[in-house]
Amino acid sequence: xxxDVTVPSGRVIGYGxxxxxxxxxxxxxxxxxxMMGQDIGRMGGVFGVTRGLQDEFGSMRVRDTxxxxxxxxxxxxxxxxxxxxxxxxxxxxxxxFTAADEIFHxxxxxxxxxxxxxxxxxxxxxxxxxxxxxxxxHSQSLETIAMHVPGLKVAVPASPADAKGLLKSAIRDPNPxxxxxHKGLYRVKGPVSDSPxxxxxxxxxxxxxxxxxxxxxxxxxxxxxxxxxxEQLAPRGIELEVIDPRTLVPLDIDTVVGxxxxxxxxxxxxxxxxxxxxxxxxxxxVQERAFFALDAPVWRVCGTDTPLPQDPDLEQACIPSTDEIxxxxxxxxxx
Amino acid sequence: MSGESTPxxxxxEQTQVEIYRKVVTIRFxxxxxxxxxxxxxxxxxxxxxxxxxxLQAGAIAAMxxxxxxxxxxxxxxxxxAKGMDLVELFSDLLGRxxxxxxxxxxxxxxxxxxxxxxxxxxxxxxxxxxxxxxTAVSSQLxxxxxxTVVFFGxxxxxxxxxxEAALQASVWKLPVVWICENNGWALSARFEDQSPTExxxxxxxxxxxxxxxxxxxxxMAVLDATSxxxxxxxxxxxxxxxxxxxxxxxxxxxxxxxxxRADPVLGDEIPNDPVHRLGEGIxxxxxxxxxxxxxxxVEEAFDAALAAPKADTSVIFEDVWx
Numbered sequence: 001x002x003x004d005v006t007v008p009s010g011r012v013i014g015y016g017x018x019x020x021x022x023x024x025x026x027x028x029x030x031x032x033x034x035m036m037g038q039d040i041g042r043m044g045g046v047f048g049v050t051r052g053l054q055d056e057f058g059s060m061r062v063r064d065t066x067x068x069x070x071x072x073x074x075x076x077x078x079x080x081x082x083x084x085x086x087x088x089x090x091x092x093x094x095x096x097f098t099a100a101d102e103i104f105h106x107x108x109x110x111x112x113x114x115x116x117x118x119x120x121x122x123x124x125x126x127x128x129x130x131x132x133x134x135x136x137x138h139s140q141s142l143e144t145i146a147m148h149v150p151g152l153k154v155a156v157p158a159s160p161a162d163a164k165g166l167l168k169s170a171i172r173d174p175n176p177x178x179x180x181x182h183k184g185l186y187r188v189k190g191p192v193s194d195s196p197x198x199x200x201x202x203x204x205x206x207x208x209x210x211x212x213x214x215x216x217x218x219x220x221x222x223x224x225x226x227x228x229x230x231e232q233l234a235p236r237g238i239e240l241e242v243i244d245p246r247t248l249v250p251l252d253i254d255t256v257v258g259x260x261x262x263x264x265x266x267x268x269x270x271x272x273x274x275x276x277x278x279x280x281x282x283x284x285x286v287q288e289r290a291f292f293a294l295d296a297p298v299w300r301v302c303g304t305d306t307p308l309p310q311d312p313d314l315e316q317a318c319i320p321s322t323d324e325i326x327x328x329x330x331x332x333x334x335x
Numbered sequence: 336m337s338g339e340s341t342p343x344x345x346x347x348e349q350t351q352v353e354i355y356r357k358v359v360t361i362r363f364x365x366x367x368x369x370x371x372x373x374x375x376x377x378x379x380x381x382x383x384x385x386x387x388x389x390l391q392a393g394a395i396a397a398m399x400x401x402x403x404x405x406x407x408x409x410x411x412x413x414x415x416a417k418g419m420d421l422v423e424l425f426s427d428l429l430g431r432x433x434x435x436x437x438x439x440x441x442x443x444x445x446x447x448x449x450x451x452x453x454x455x456x457x458x459x460x461x462x463x464x465x466x467x468x469x470t471a472v473s474s475q476l477x478x479x480x481x482x483t484v485v486f487f488g489x490x491x492x493x494x495x496x497x498x499e500a501a502l503q504a505s506v507w508k509l510p511v512v513w514i515c516e517n518n519g520w521a522l523s524a525r526f527e528d529q530s531p532t533e534x535x536x537x538x539x540x541x542x543x544x545x546x547x548x549x550x551x552x553x554x555m556a557v558l559d560a561t562s563x564x565x566x567x568x569x570x571x572x573x574x575x576x577x578x579x580x581x582x583x584x585x586x587x588x589x590x591x592x593x594x595x596r597a598d599p600v601l602g603d604e605i606p607n608d609p610v611h612r613l614g615e616g617i618x619x620x621x622x623x624x625x626x627x628x629x630x631x632x633v634e635e636a637f638d639a640a641l642a643a644p645k646a647d648t649s650v651i652f653e654d655v656w657x
Contacts, residue, residue, distance in 0.1 A: 034476060060476060066506070068499035071465045075503065078469030078483075081454050082403060084476055086469075101459050106466065113440030114447035114455045116654030150655055174657035 011194055015157075016049045016186035018164035019125075023050065023087065025196040026171045027057050030085065033171060036063035037072055037089030037125075046091050047127055047186050069095050073102035076122045077110060077176075085121045087171060092138045093126035093180060096145070107176035108151030119174040123167070128156075129221055129271055130319050131183040133312040141220070141272035141303065146178045147248045147281070153177040153202060154248040158223035160190040162246055165200025173202070182220040203250035207259070211239035213333055214265035217256055217282055219244060222269045222320060229325040238333050248278055256282060257289045264295040267332055271319045274302035296335035301328045348616075350396065354554050355613045356625050357392040361412040362610055363633040364421065368411075368428065371637070372589045381428070382444060384410015386552075386584035387516055389609025391486070392416040393554030394514050394579070397561035398484055403452045403470050405463040407486040407516060408444040418451040421632065425640035433639075438646030439654070452481075461487065461494025464513070468500040471509035471568075482568045483511045484561070490521025492535045501542040501574070508573035512564040515576065516551060518583035523595035536578040544574050551579030552607040582606060 013021070027033045034057075035050065041064040044051030054062040065072055069090060076086035090096065096103055103124065111118050130139045146154045153175055157163040163181065170177040208223055209230055218226040223244045230240040241259050245252055260266050266286055268279035283298040304318040365385040372381050384391065391412035398404065398417070406413035411424045419435065427434035427446050435446050440455070447455035454470065457463060467485035474481040491497075492515055504511050515535045519526045532538065539546025545567075549560040557579055564575035584605055586593045593599045614622050 032477075036472075063472075063507075066499070066502055068503060070496050071468060071499040071503050074462060074465030074496065075469030075472060075500070078454075078466030078471075079473040079476075080469075081466070082470045082473035082477075082481075082483075083479075084473040086472075101457075101462060102465065105459060106457055106462060110455065110457075111657060112654045113436060113445055113458075115434070115436035115439055116657075117435070117447050117449040118455070119657040 011192055012189050013160055013192050014187050014189050015160045015163045015181070016047060018160035018192050019049050019167055019181060020051065020053070021192070022164045022167040022171070023053060024056065026168055027053070027061065029196065032083065033085045033087060034061040034063070035087045035089070036065050036075070038065055038067060038091055040064060040089050045089065047183065049181070049186065050089070069099035070102055073099040073124060074106055076124070077102060077106040077120060080120050080122050081110070081118050085171060087123040087125065089125040091127065092134070093128035093142055094137050094140050096126065096142055103152070103178070104149045108149050112151060120176045121174045122176045123170045123179055124177070125179050125181060127183045128180040129182045129184055130308060130315050133310050133315055134183075135310040136307040139308040139315065141180075141270070143178075143180050143219070143248055144272055144276065144278045144281075147278055151176070152249060154180070155202065155246065156180045156219040156248060157246065158182070158185070158220050158244050160188070160192045162200050162206070164192055165198060166202070166246060169199045169202055172199070180220065184221045188224070200246065202247045203252050204246065205252035205255040206244045206246055207241065207255070208244050209240060209242040211241035212263055213238045213240060214267055214329065215241045215243060215256065215259040215263045216267045216269060216329070217243050217245065217279075218269040219248070220271060222271055225320065225322045226269050226325055228322045229329060232322070232326050233329055238329060240329060251282075253282070253285050253289065257286060260286055260290050261293045264293055265332055266294065267299045267301060267328060269301045269320050269325055271303050273305050274300060275305050277302055296332055299328060299332045301325055350558070351555060351613065352617055352621065352625070354392050354396050354558065355617055355622070356629065357416050358388045358554060358610055358613055359626055360421075360629040360632060361388040361392060361410070361415055363630050364411060364415065364425075367633050367637050369589055377589075379428070380588040382409045382587065383585040383589050384412050386605045386609070387518065387581050388412045389554035389613060390514075390516060390551035390557045390579040390581055393557035394484065394486075394561040394577075396558050397565050398482065401452055402481050402565070403454055403467075403474075403483040405454055405467045405483070405485040406456055407488055407491070408456065408460070409488065409516065411446065413486060414446045414448070414453050417448075417453050419446060419448045419453055421636035422639045423448075425637050426643055429640050430645060431640055431643040432646040433643040434646075437650050439650060460491040461496045463487065464494065464496040464500035467511050467513070468504040468509055471504065471511040472507070474510050475507070480569060481510065482565050484514060484565070485511060486514050486516060488521065489515060489517040489519065489526045489535055490524065490529070493521070493529055501544070501576070504574045505543045508571055510568035510571070511574045512561065512568055513574065513576045514561065515578045516581055517578050518581045520583045520587075520596070522587040534578055536576055539576040544576055547575060547577045549577060549579050551581035552609045552612055554609055554613045
């Protein structure tokens with residue numbers, strides 16, 4: 001099931017730039033694709049991700065809104081019912097809660113509750129995660145909450161190639177997609193395909209590193225930290241197999257189970273709070289599917305069960321560090 | 336007035352007859368549902384729209400068939416007036432497989448018909464404000480010349496979604512018309528206890544849009560007000576807020592004894608009844624024929640819905656994804 005990202009050109013660009021390219025290519029491809037959000041047009045977005053798009057596509061297709069999250073998401077839902085494809089931005093993923101009715105009821109359920117008569121091709125772009133002391137209401141990782149409400153797809157790209165390829169898939173998907181872009185990755189560079197038709201499919205995990213000692217599932221910013229940990233552990237004879245699910249809905253549990261059957265140990269690393277995070281769901285699914293393959297309990301290395309403090313040092317102490325991942329992996333390997 | 340009919344007046348008379356046919360059919364449908372709820376121990380919550388049929392059918396007569404409709408939760412008049420099939424509507428109400436939502440959203444307040452451009456309704460009041468404005472963005476982008484009409488009650492006018500939708504719709508001059516059915520009650524709360532202004536329409540100027548007050552018991556007056564608003568929207572001049580003054584004849588839901596209300600309207604005498612208002616000027620013979628046909632249509636449709644099978648449990652797993 002796993003697929004490596006194909007990179008024909010090897011061109012290296014940033015994660016934010018990759019998202020910008022995906023938006024531009026999809027808007028060129030299909031006139032029905034349009035965008036709205038706060039400060040996305042004239043300013044190019046608070047993180048600069050939409051820079052230049054209003055210049056190319058005009059202020060009708062790249063719309064600056066008032067501060068009105070219920071309209072940004074609910075309006076996108078209504079627009080989708082009438083034949084266009086809205087891609088909207090909430091400035092921070094935390095603002096899911098200011099548009100909760102529109103996201104968890106209207107986007108997720110409109111098709112279902114009306115007997116399948118409508119499709120809801122909406123993408124909500126959500127800058128997520130910890131970066132530079134943004135505070136308790138601007139730093140959360142809420143992907144698990146999105147995962148818990150049936151009817152929403154959830155993407156969590158960890159690399160520029162995935163950011164571009166998954167966003168293009170999201171825009172072409174007839175279902176609502178919550179697209180969690182990690183703020184700490186926007187400037188991180190990596191190889192990205194030049195071809196406008198290179199898409200990364202949903203529901204296909206990426207094996208970011210092959211290994212035999214244990215399986216480690218991680219998303220977003222945590223993928224790079226787990227890969228760093230793997231580099232430190234390799235000389236000590238511990239080989240991590242690192243799996244990035246890329247989308248949590250649909251979830252490629254088959255790749256995780258297949259890996260656990262090979263390594264016999266599983267650790268899940270996520271930035272979101274530990275309690276009832278998606279790590280708990282993956283742990284439960286793996287023990288249902290591969291209990292007898294496990295030589296040790298499933299471990300989780302997660303964010304703290306606290307709001308996030310604003311001080312950048314305290315904030316970093318609330319999410320898994322590379323050192324913590326190394327320590328946890330050594331302990332799990334010793335069981 | 337000479338009494339001779341001009342082509343224009345003939346057309347208006349014809350429109351009046353067509354609206355009357357819809358209004359009477361909706362009235363019989365309301366009464367049939369009420370009788371079912373009273374006799375059969377109905378398992379849902381029916382929010383009766385009786386007494387408000389005139390404004391519903393009158394407003395929708397101002398719409399083109401391809402204009403978009405978001406309706407409010409009181410009655411099925413909107414959906415029927417927009418062209419939905421009565422058997423489908425009754426089937427939704429009764430949880431039958433023949434309902435437009437196949438048992439998954441029907442119940443009392445959700446119907447939909449993509450082909451008739453009836454876009455459905457959310458379970459949270461006021462959610463249609465923002466969705467309606469968004470639908471109008473699509474029409475503006477596609478240049479398809481369609482107008483979106485959003486009905487809501489005076490209770491829903493309190494939602495913050497109204498502010499966000501009205502603000503953005505006016506800034507972008509979106510082709511949307513909002514019609515408030517002000518019946519004076521939001522469940523147990525009186526409108527005057529929820530609003531600092533006498534009228535909902537008083538809020539319109541703050542959003543740079545016209546606020547129009549109309550007698551909601553007069554279907555033809557509602558038709559005229561809505562026609563003006565729809566044409567304004569179609570010309571690209573932006574949204575309008577229409578407030579149709581009406582009455583809540585029954586409780587919040589059928590069976591609500593309204594202990595909170597000192598003067599509930601009881602019985603079948605409807606003050607300023609829109610059916611009678613609309614019937615004035617229509618020859619008795621024509622009216623009697625329409626009444627009889629409407630009654631028969633409703634009875635047959637309700638019987639057909641009652642006879643239809645319940646939705647199979649397999650539909651639970653369908654339509655989560657496209």
